[in-house]
Amino acid sequence: MAPSNGRKQATRNEEQQGDQVQNGTTRAADTTLQQSPRASPDRYVMRAQITSDKRHALFKTWEEREQAKAEVMANKKLYSLELWANKAKAALEAEMRQIQEKYAVKMNKLADVNRTTEEKKALLEASKKEEFLKLEEMAAQIRATGYKPKKRLMSCFSCINFSD
Numbered sequence: 221m222a223p224s225n226g227r228k229q230a231t232r233n234e235e236q237q238g239d240q241v242q243n244g245t246t247r248a249a250d251t252t253l254q255q256s257p258r259a260s261p262d263r264y265v266m267r268a269q270i271t272s273d274k275r276h277a278l279f280k281t282w283e284e285r286e287q288a289k290a291e292v293m294a295n296k297k298l299y300s301l302e303l304w305a306n307k308a309k310a311a312l313e314a315e316m317r318q319i320q321e322k323y324a325v326k327m328n329k330l331a332d333v334n335r336t337t338e339e340k341k342a343l344l345e346a347s348k349k350e351e352f353l354k355l356e357e358m359a360a361q362i363r364a365t366g367y368k369p370k371k372r373l374m375s376c377f378s379c380i381n382f383s384d
Contacts, residue, residue, distance in 0.1 A: 362368065
């Protein structure tokens with residue numbers, strides 16, 4: 221009876237394999253699990269390989285995630301640095317505009333001082349020429365008349381003659 225049981229077992233296995241082929245699935249993984257104890261080290265090697273692959277995949281995703289975080293942080297720092305630089309530039313430009321305005325005011329005052337100085341110099345030159353003309357006229361009159369001029373003590377009181 222043993223041979224008939226083995227034959228029944230073989231036919232059942234063939235029927236199951238036929239059903240699996242019709243369904244489009246294979247039992248390669250199941251057959252490796254159902255094999256003798258000698259095949260168990262291969263199973264452990266496969267599991268170790270799968271575990272190693274999972275670990276490497278986790279490491280890779282962790283690394284990518286950390287790189288993305290680092291890039292985001294670097295971008296934030298770069299943005300804040302650019303923002304600070306723009307604020308500093310704007311503050312300095314405003315200060316420079318104020319300095320330029322003050323400089324323009326001072327230059328206008330300097331131009332006013334120079335203009336009034338030139339006007340006063342021109343007035344002094346004119347009064348000097350006028351004084352020289354008066355002296356020349358007096359000298360010509362003295363030469364013509366032969367009398368020496370009366371001495372004036374104070375020129376501001378020219379109407380008062382103290383020599384009389």
